[in-house]
Amino acid sequence: MTILIKNGRVVDAVAGISDVMDVLIEGELVSRVSKDIKAQADTVIDAAGKFVLPGLIDMHVHLREPGREDKETVASGTKAALKGGVTSVLAMPNTAPAMDTPEHLRLLKGIIQKAAVAHVYICGAITIGRQGKELSDIMALKGQGVIAITDDGDSVDDEGIMSEAFKKAKEADVLVICHCEDKKLSAQGVINLGFVSTQLGLRGISRESEYKRVERDLKLAKEAGGRAHIAHISCKESVELVRRAKKSGLAVTAETAPHYFSLNEEALVGYDTNLKINPPLRSASDVLAVRDGLKDGTIDCIASDHAPHTDNEKEIEFDRAEFGVVGLETELSVAITELVDKGILDWPQLVEKMASNPARILGINKGRITAGSGADIVIVDPRKEWFVAKDGFVSKSKNSAFLGRVLKGVVEYTVCSGKIAYRKTNE
Amino acid sequence: MKKSGWVRKDLLGLQELSKEEIELLLATADSFKEVISREIKKVPTLRGKTVVNLFYEPSTRTRVSFEIAAKRLSADVINIAVESSSVRKGETLIDTGKNIEALKVDIIVVRHNCSGAAVMLARQLRASVINAGDGWHEHPTQALLDIFTLKEKLGRIEGLKVSIVGDIAHSRVARSNIWGLTKLGAKVTVCAPSMLIPLGIEETGVRVTNDIDEALKGADAVNVLRMQFERDTESAFPRQLEYFKNFGITTDRLTKAKKNIIIMHPGPINRGIEIESAVADGLNSVILEQVTNGIAIRMAALFLCAQANEKLKIL
Amino acid sequence: MPMKEKARIMDKNGLLRTLTRMAHEILEKNKGTKDLVIVGIRTRGAHLAFRLSELMEKIERHKPPVGVLDITLYRDDLSSIAQQPVVHKTEIDFDIQNKKVILVDDVLYTGRTVRAALDELIDFGRPLFIQLAVLVDRGHRELPIRADYVGKNIPTSPKETVQVRLEESEGIDEVAVMENHE
Numbered sequence: 001m002t003i004l005i006k007n008g009r010v011v012d013a014v015a016g017i018s019d020v021m022d023v024l025i026e027g028e029l030v031s032r033v034s035k036d037i038k039a040q041a042d043t044v045i046d047a048a049g050k051f052v053l054p055g056l057i058d059m060h061v062h063l064r065e066p067g068r069e070d071k072e073t074v075a076s077g078t079k080a081a082l083k084g085g086v087t088s089v090l091a092m093p094n095t096a097p098a099m100d101t102p103e104h105l106r107l108l109k110g111i112i113q114k115a116a117v118a119h120v121y122i123c124g125a126i127t128i129g130r131q132g133k134e135l136s137d138i139m140a141l142k143g144q145g146v147i148a149i150t151d152d153g154d155s156v157d158d159e160g161i162m163s164e165a166f167k168k169a170k171e172a173d174v175l176v177i178c179h180c181e182d183k184k185l186s187a188q189g190v191i192n193l194g195f196v197s198t199q200l201g202l203r204g205i206s207r208e209s210e211y212k213r214v215e216r217d218l219k220l221a222k223e224a225g226g227r228a229h230i231a232h233i234s235c236k237e238s239v240e241l242v243r244r245a246k247k248s249g250l251a252v253t254a255e256t257a258p259h260y261f262s263l264n265e266e267a268l269v270g271y272d273t274n275l276k277i278n279p280p281l282r283s284a285s286d287v288l289a290v291r292d293g294l295k296d297g298t299i300d301c302i303a304s305d306h307a308p309h310t311d312n313e314k315e316i317e318f319d320r321a322e323f324g325v326v327g328l329e330t331e332l333s334v335a336i337t338e339l340v341d342k343g344i345l346d347w348p349q350l351v352e353k354m355a356s357n358p359a360r361i362l363g364i365n366k367g368r369i370t371a372g373s374g375a376d377i378v379i380v381d382p383r384k385e386w387f388v389a390k391d392g393f394v395s396k397s398k399n400s401a402f403l404g405r406v407l408k409g410v411v412e413y414t415v416c417s418g419k420i421a422y423r424k425t426n427e
Numbered sequence: 428m429k430k431s432g433w434v435r436k437d438l439l440g441l442q443e444l445s446k447e448e449i450e451l452l453l454a455t456a457d458s459f460k461e462v463i464s465r466e467i468k469k470v471p472t473l474r475g476k477t478v479v480n481l482f483y484e485p486s487t488r489t490r491v492s493f494e495i496a497a498k499r500l501s502a503d504v505i506n507i508a509v510e511s512s513s514v515r516k517g518e519t520l521i522d523t524g525k526n527i528e529a530l531k532v533d534i535i536v537v538r539h540n541c542s543g544a545a546v547m548l549a550r551q552l553r554a555s556v557i558n559a560g561d562g563w564h565e566h567p568t569q570a571l572l573d574i575f576t577l578k579e580k581l582g583r584i585e586g587l588k589v590s591i592v593g594d595i596a597h598s599r600v601a602r603s604n605i606w607g608l609t610k611l612g613a614k615v616t617v618c619a620p621s622m623l624i625p626l627g628i629e630e631t632g633v634r635v636t637n638d639i640d641e642a643l644k645g646a647d648a649v650n651v652l653r654m655q656f657e658r659d660t661e662s663a664f665p666r667q668l669e670y671f672k673n674f675g676i677t678t679d680r681l682t683k684a685k686k687n688i689i690i691m692h693p694g695p696i697n698r699g700i701e702i703e704s705a706v707a708d709g710l711n712s713v714i715l716e717q718v719t720n721g722i723a724i725r726m727a728a729l730f731l732c733a734q735a736n737e738k739l740k741i742l
Numbered sequence: 743m744p745m746k747e748k749a750r751i752m753d754k755n756g757l758l759r760t761l762t763r764m765a766h767e768i769l770e771k772n773k774g775t776k777d778l779v780i781v782g783i784r785t786r787g788a789h790l791a792f793r794l795s796e797l798m799e800k801i802e803r804h805k806p807p808v809g810v811l812d813i814t815l816y817r818d819d820l821s822s823i824a825q826q827p828v829v830h831k832t833e834i835d836f837d838i839q840n841k842k843v844i845l846v847d848d849v850l851y852t853g854r855t856v857r858a859a860l861d862e863l864i865d866f867g868r869p870l871f872i873q874l875a876v877l878v879d880r881g882h883r884e885l886p887i888r889a890d891y892v893g894k895n896i897p898t899s900p901k902e903t904v905q906v907r908l909e910e911s912e913g914i915d916e917v918a919v920m921e922n923h924e
Contacts, residue, residue, distance in 0.1 A: 194627055195628075197625075197626070198596075198626055198627050198628055199442065199602075200542055200564060201561075201562050201563030201564035201599060201602060202543070202563075202564075270546065271546050271547055315519065315521055316519050316520065316521070317539070317543065317547065318542065318543045318544075319541045319542070319562070432828065451828070454828065455829050457831065458829040458830055458832075461831045461832055461833070462815070465865065465866065466865075466866070466867065467866070469865070470815040470862075470865075471815070471816055472815040472816070472817075472820070476820075500815075730829070733820060734820050737820040
């Protein structure tokens, strides 16, 4: 099986390449990247005017399986990923059961083997049952292929346990992903604490509840000599803390999600539960700070925090609705619309944030288009616009923060392990 | 404004209303006040229309006020009280709303403990929705009747100094009053212990103080909020006695205020907690007139929304 | 809808003469102003009611009390109310129980306005009787209603409208027939 992609603008951030070239795929690998490849191929794709990017790597995805197959499954989630140009996901461990023991991991791995249509990497739980009380056997989790650990959805409150987690993770060489939230400070809040929460009469989540925990986790990582990855950064103080930690030489990386660089709390005025997210949409100045963080490299990557929920859990009173939005199918377009088009990132930087940096952080050999690299590729039309409609989603859940919006950038093809795994059909 | 009149099928809050819309509501209520002072206090305007009072929170006075208002307009009224505690297991708000609508109900008056509940219902239904209080968000008819009473007593709103005293943070009455009064040009002061002042409230244009004497000084009116100690059991809340000592409206305190300061309260009153009995029953108190005016305001709200929805049907 | 004036029916003096005649007729039929009250339908009927009352005072040296009726809330469908966005007050500050009520409007047409006014009046009490006085009767009744006192009968087609303009509201006293041009 050979695929020849002709005349697309190929971006490889690691090599610093952004050029009109051809890409030849043989088997599961990229065999050549150069101008005017004259080769016979089973499939020839004309990518003139399109961008040819490494398949995106989304390191923050809730696939919900096992446990909440009504929201999403490994099959539906990875299918949604391909539609969004994402070829690799890191599955979050807040499933039922949680990914806290080798037994539970074997269960998930079985499902992935059978059902996944894109690459799925597994993140283990830091503590048993994600209860924050008893550390999981991290070495054993690693033995089952876990590449990172987190209690995402919750922060580990106990400093001793978190500190131990950093140490054990270092020994096992897995990444610690920090969900930074002090629930005592976020105090049952549902949106950002500020004038908007006052107007709407909703309980607020302070920025302190996030950045105080960022501060703590950075301190614990430093003491343990470990590596910390700060998940879904939403506020300016967190950006600044990471910026300073990086300057001081700490092994820290950070991610943000598309909604944090594109939407602010003002959008909540109509009580749209699809905008109920944790951490919440912050103020306009936080959005600017997150964009600055992306631009200057403080924030290493963009991850969707894809959090599917059913209509039953969203079309209810704001206080009662679940937190979270789906993001796999919109993240690339949102990034093109809000970052590339607005001149905040160029294409190589975008590829860095969405492919090569996550690969580096997770220690996986992906995120490039070069001879010998795995053939995970996305071809995107950068100018085409599309309307985000509920019925257009592949994901089982439709709780998108961007419903009703027109976004720029349409994924035309997604190649995963050398096969055309997704192709946009003309409607 | 005169030409197009009222075009909203719903009344959800005062924040979204223009000054002209608020004035139209007040003027309409003024006409209804004449109706309810007649021997036969009933007009046939909403004959054949059905109003459902959908209450997720116990409230006798607001519910009764809406019920009387609807009946004075000749509408049929049905009261539905939903146990809030059973909501989680039971039918969702939207499903309940759609079921009520399927019964060919024209107006749903909704009271709910979640902020935004009325907004959400209104978006999903073709029936008119009137917000009878949602969480901490808004209680538009209460604020309108407060403003109506003030205007009736003092002849104007513009330039008046109005102080709102009490738990501003958790009060929908305070929020709706702030929007309505500031839009009509009143100078509003809010007064409470710091922890009961919500973040950024001064962005609405109100003055904030923690000193009750400061709030009363020079005020034309004071709206005393009910202190709902039972709603939040957080230990940080000031205890009742301490609250009365520091913020209670007493005859003694009023000696330093304008002689004819108007005392308002949305009710029910907690005597000896936020207000002294002598003040609540005193000459400056308009608390019972507020109750009467509530009927006129709710008639106006029901009438205008029903009429606007009728217009939408024609279009 | 563009409207063109077809004919001027009355000017200031004509209107005064007509109202004076009507005042006389009312007094003649009711044998003076005893127990007589006048209720005008907002807005022009109300203006005419005040004028009739004043004319009667000149004749009888007693001024019958005048009330104003806003019939918006008694209209027979909400969508017609919607055409008239502001609800004004009804102001009848006297008892109509056992009184002779003269109901006044400017133009009698379908009779629906008068129907609403009768319903509202009866909610205020039980008058001895109600008589109807209109400045113009233009025909086309949809209800079995007729006027006791008519200023002028003006046969019209449904395409036409009769406009009564009064100093109190329009700044000029005149009556005209207007024609629609589509």
